[in-house]
Amino acid sequence: MQITEELVSYVAQLSRLRMSPEETAEMQKQMSEIVSYMDKLNELDTDGVEPLSHIFNITNVLRDDTVAPSYAREDILKNAPEHTEETFVVPKTVE
Amino acid sequence: MEWEIVMGLEVHVELATKTKIFCSCTTEFGGAPNTHCCPVCTGMPGTLPVLNRQVVEYAVRAGLALNCDINQYNKFDRKNYFYPDLPKAYQISQLYLPFAHDGKVQLHTKSGRDVTIGIHEIHMEEDAGKLVHSLFGDTTYPDYNRCGVPLIEIVSEPDFRETEEVIAYLTKLKSTFEYLGISDCKMEEGSMRADVNLSVRPKGSTEFGTRTEMKNINSLKAIERAIAFESKRQIELIESGGRVVQETRRWDENKEKTFAMRSKENAQDYRYFPEPDIPPLYITDEELAHYRAICPEFAEAKAARFVSDLGLAQEDAEIIAGSKYLARLFEETNAIANDPAEVRYWMMTQVLYFMNERGVQAEDIKLAPEKFAQFIGIVKAGRINRQVGKQVFESMFFGDDSFDVEAYIKEHDLEIVDDKSLIEETIAAVIAENPKAVEQYKSGQTKICGFFVGQTMKRLKGKADPAAVNAVLAEALKKL
Amino acid sequence: MDIFQMTALECGAAIRDGKLTAVEAAEQVLAAAEADKTNAYITVCREQALARAAAVQADIESGRLTGPLAGVPFAIKDNICTKGVKTTAASHILGDFTPVYNATVMDRLEAAGAVTVGKLNMDEFAMGSTSETSYYGPTKNPWDLTKVPGGSSGGAAASVAAKSTLISLGSDTGGSIRQPASYCGVTGFKPTYGTVSRFGLIAYASSLDQIGPVARTASDCAAVMDVIAGKDPMDGTTLDTPAAGYLDALTGDIKGLRIGIPKECYATAGLDPEVAAKTRAAAETLAAAGAVVEEISMPFLEYVIPAYYIIAAAEASSNLSRFDGVKYGFRASKEDYSGLVDMYNATRSEGFGTEVKKRILLGTFVLSSGYYDAYYRKALRVKAVIKQKFDEIFAGYDLILCPVAPTTAPALGKSLADPMAMYLSDIFTVSVNIAGLPGISVPCGFDKSGMPIGVQLIGKALADKTVLNAGHAFQMLTDYHKQFAEVK
Structure with missing residues (x-):
């Protein structure tokens, strides 16, 4: 798999990371090396093997539908870099 | 050329549980901003989701009611995207193994046709928060009270051809979920939301045209208008030599138009993968039998x-x-x-x-x-x-x-007057006080009887039995 | 009384016996933490610790607290949320984030009377094998300050080795407890996945992360497990395992224990001959005590690194998306962005370090449209194969014995200059996480330059007590774990 700078830029955009041309070039180099190592997995025949996401076979871990008190709003907001007494604050999402 | 409209619906329905899907905060509507929140539903570092049992029951019962096959083994996945209404920057949903698929809904439309709509799949997921925008200035205020309210998304097959089918479908979903007691399905309050995928094609064609997806439609009336607008827009575009672009369009209720959302918002790569924090679900045969048994x-x-x-x-x-x-x-x-x-x-x-x-x-x-x-x-x-x-x-x-x-x-003294002498007295008074009407009656204008009845009822404050008044009046007029 | 002459259990006993108070113990560790030369701590919380120690002491005297760890000072890796104490995951992007909630392990430690003295340095978001990617500067190896302590729980291992705490909590995603324990000559235990709650552990790779103890001895580790293990209603991946009995399981008896030594490990390129020799010698020590040691095959070894980095990076890219400058932590200054998307871009670019960004990019890549099947899905298939092969091995053996890392601690700066080599050095540890197994690193000797070497014992899922007991048996027969660094 060839990792191009275009691909690095696309992935950076998806990841919400701003990268200078130099960083993109460096990442392209490092990612290429790692991804070509990852391609090693292709040597292993996994035909017919089901992908395994959860290592242990446990199911149905469920919680009862019982209301617990929510947190004080002050505690929800206090770590925010910008907030009012009531809400978080972000740059406008619509034009 | 005659055109045919082809539509598929994605309907989000909020489930009427007491608590959110992954934490114990209340789902109560309203509430001051960010007061129905905890570290889990605001996506604070290190917090984990734990699934609400009631959500699974409601969802599966909805699936059964819509004649779906239930995936007894089903799983959650993460849908990744950045937006300030989504505190974890991923929505926990179901992509690879949703809990229900291949259902069908029988409809009886307003014009009397019977139509069957296929259900492609239904999955469980969490709702996002609400964004309040400042009227002036360049600020948005996220409110996370709705974050984590449980939803099911019902994805239909592209089986709709007429607006009345869409209306009948949504009406039926509302009715069905009301009977199940799993949602109140109020479109105006957002507890039922419909996105419409719409394309047009020459009548008789079997190929699908390029579709657009309309979002932000908040009432049945708006759906009718949005379908009318968007189908006309697509037909006119094609007839004038243009091409429909596959895109998401926002319905603007005030302008009564759909608008393309910016291409940046369109370019999505959600990078779904299995949610590692939630073990899979297995719905047992016993549970399914029980849900069928308690089906209303x-x-x-x-x-x-x-x-x-x-x-x-x-x-x-x-x-x-x-x-x-x-x-x-x-x-x-x-x-x-x-x-x-x-x-x-x-x-x-x-x-x-x-x-x-x-x-x-x-x-x-x-x-x-x-x-x-x-x-x-x-x-x-x-x-x-x-x-x-x-x-x-x-x-x-x-x-x-x-x-x-x-x-x-x-x-309010409303009990009926069944005192015959009082009715007789009243009618006598009405006759005595309206000689002109009496003359008209005598000259053969029998329609004037209604006038006498009306006057009598008025004096009796409407409380007399109209039949009794008519009978007494007939006798009194005979004596004239 | 110098508590640094003691293990954590001995310290707890001294406090219970009235030979020492919890406040005196806390004072000693606080003083050592403040004087620490290895940069093991990000935060030392003196006031909270002393107030807490006084309360604990009162509870011990009144008989409300009787457990073996009551009054014992603890240091905590800084990716574990501590209510009211800044928690950074060693990243700039968390800013001064101060959780309003405790990780479940913290609630349990506090209920047992432990006293938190501070938060420990680590690789940023636990991504690294050297503790050099910390925003707060690298931690150094107490045995040689020019060398790394390993990572990502470098602070957890260095602080125990440097006598700036008796015992600590770390987290292990691909070796992050075992490898620094090995580099620093201390004992580190990674429990079976799902044994210890992850609630409040700032996630790196959710399907691999597990909290565990770093201490002087396997028995100290077992005592911690007695406190922190067990099902947690706040973490749906925790198992219904017995929450206690770890300490009681340490009989030291390993007669008949079947131990397999994978030949592939010892054929690994770059394996330091001294590491090979000392770990083999450890196997002989166990054999002499009655264990049955045989050579086995781990034919999938060469695939574990790529599978691990795909899975870990994918989950990390998603887990770290929530750090977006909205709800907590750092946000870029207004001059650096215009509009929402740009705010995200600026905040995340300035807030994350290079190694973290690289893993986010890799993870985003392996999950992105068109590459998901070839990378992420493929890795999940390989994971299934690895699990199956381990099952086959454990059908015939109780434990696997192998090195923790191919070498002793490398010099500062050396690993980051060659990141691929750094990733490859995780070869002996990551498969344990992929398969969710328990593993321990215990000191088994020193190389010619005096740097510690650890040996790894891996058990089958839920055989945590077998692993701890084997480590304990080894420590009854050896005294490598009783040797401490003279920090110069």
Whole structure:
């Protein structure tokens, strides 16, 4: 798999990371090396093997539908870099 | 050229659980911003989701009601995207193994056609928060009270051809989920939301055209308008030599137009992968059997029974049975009053009138069946006439718990006048005071009788039995 | 009384016996933490610790607290949320984030009377094998300050080795407890996945992360497990395992224990001959005590690194998306962005370090449209194969014995200059995480330059007590774990 700078830029955009041309070039180099190592997995025949996401076979871990008190709003907001007494604050999402 | 519209629906329905899908915060609507929140639903570092048992039950019962195959083994996945209404920057949803698939819904449309709509799949997921925008300035204020409210998303096959099918489908979903008690499906409050995928093609063609997806449609009326607008836009575009672009379009209710959302918002790569924090679900055979056993009677079956057992006309039966709340009022009242025709009469005239003309929602009706039945007893005993009855019904319908039918009738002196001598006296007075009308009657204008009745009823404050007034009047006129 | 002459259990006993108070113990560790030369701590919370120690002491005297760890000072890796104490995951992007909630392990430690003295340095978001990617500067190896302590729980291992705490909590995603324990000559235990709640552990790779103890001895580790293990209603991946009995399981008896030594491990390129020799010698020590040691095959060894980095990076890219400058932590200054998307871009670019960004990019890549099947899905298939092969091995053996890392601690700066080599050095540890197994690193000797070497014992899922007991048995027969660094 060839990792191009275009691909690095696309992935950076998806990841919400701003990268200078130099960083993109460096990442392209490092990612290429790692991804070509990852391609090693292709040597292993996994035909017919089901992908395994959860290592242990446990199911149905469920919680009862019982209301617990929510947190004080002050505690929800206090770590925010910008907030009012009531809400978080972000740059406008619509034009 | 004749065009055919092809539509598929993605309907989000909020489940009426007490708590959120992954934490124990309340799902109560409203509340001051960010007061129904905890570290889990605001995505604080290190917090983990734990699935609400009730969500799974409600979802599976919805799937069964829509005749779906249930994936007994199903899993959650993460859908990754950045937006300030999504605190974790991923939505926990189901992509690879949703809990239900391949269902179908039978519809009876307004124009009387029977249509079957396929359900592609249904999955569980969490709702996002609400963004409030400053009117001036460049700021948005995220409110996370709605974050984590449980949703099911019902994805239909592209089986819709007419707007009335879409309306019938949404109406049916609302009715079905009401009967199950799993959602209130209020489009206006956002507890049921529909995105419409729409394309057009020459009639007779079997290929699909390029579709657009319309979002932000908040009422059945808006859906009709949005479909009309978007189908016309696509047809005109194609006929003028253009091409439809696959994109998401936002319905603007005020401008009555759809607008393409910015291409940046369109370019999505959600990078779904299995949610490692939530072990898979396995719905057992016993659970499925239990859910089937407790499945309530839905609108069609109920309407059929109203027709066959209670003698209602099909149309009335469909309207009453279409709403769990109307049907319950009807059945519980009739269980006491034992007069389906009379109960039907007051529901189809008064209750429907209040719903259509005054915006009363069926689920908000507070009228107790006991009170309704007591009222019917009073009407049937001839203690008030139907005209007065409407006044009493209205006061009773909008009255609070303490409303007492008997006290109201007494207080307003509404009981029927069955004192024949009082009616005779009144008619005599009306005749005496209206010589001109008497002359008209004598000259053969018998239509004037209505005038005498009206005047008499007015003096008796409408409380007389119109039949009795007519009889006494006929005798009095004969004597002239 | 110098508590640094004691293990954590001995310290707890001294406090219970009235030979030492919890406040005196806390004072000693606080003083050592404040004087620490390895940069093991990000935060030392003196006031909270002393107030807490006084309360704990009162509870011990009144008989409300009787457990073996009551009054014992603890240091905590800084990716574990501590209510009211700044928690950074060693990243700039968390800013001064101060959780309003405790990780479940913190609630349990506090209920047992432990006293938190501070938060420990680590690789940023636990991504690294050297503790050099910390925003707060690298931690150094107490045995040689020019060398790394390993990572990502470098602070957890260095602080125990440097006598700036007796015992600590770390987290292990691909070796992050075991490898620094090995580099620093201390004992580190990674429990079976799902044994210890992850609630409040700032996630790196959710399917691999597990909290565990770093201490002087396997028995100290077992005592911690007695406190922190067990099902947690706040973490749906925790198992219904017995929550206690770890300490009681340490009989030291390993007669008949079947131990397999994978030949592939010892054929690995770059394996330091001294590491090979000392770990083999450890196997002989166990054999002498009655264990049955045989050579086995781990034919999938060469695939574990790529599978691990695909899975870990994918989950990390998603887990770290929530750090977006909205709800907590750092946000870029207004001059650096215009509009929402730009705010995200600026905040995340300035807030994350290079190694973290690289893993986010890799993870985003392996999940992105067109590459998901070839990378992420493929890795999940390989994971299934690895699990199956381990099952086959454990059908015939109780434990696997192998090195923790191919070498002793490398010099500062050396690994980051060659990141691929750094990733490859995780070869002996990551498969344990992929398969969710328990593993321990215990000191088994020193190389010629005096740097510690650890040996790894891996058990089958839920055989945590077998692993701890084997480590304990080894420590009853050896005294490598009793040797401490002279920090110069």
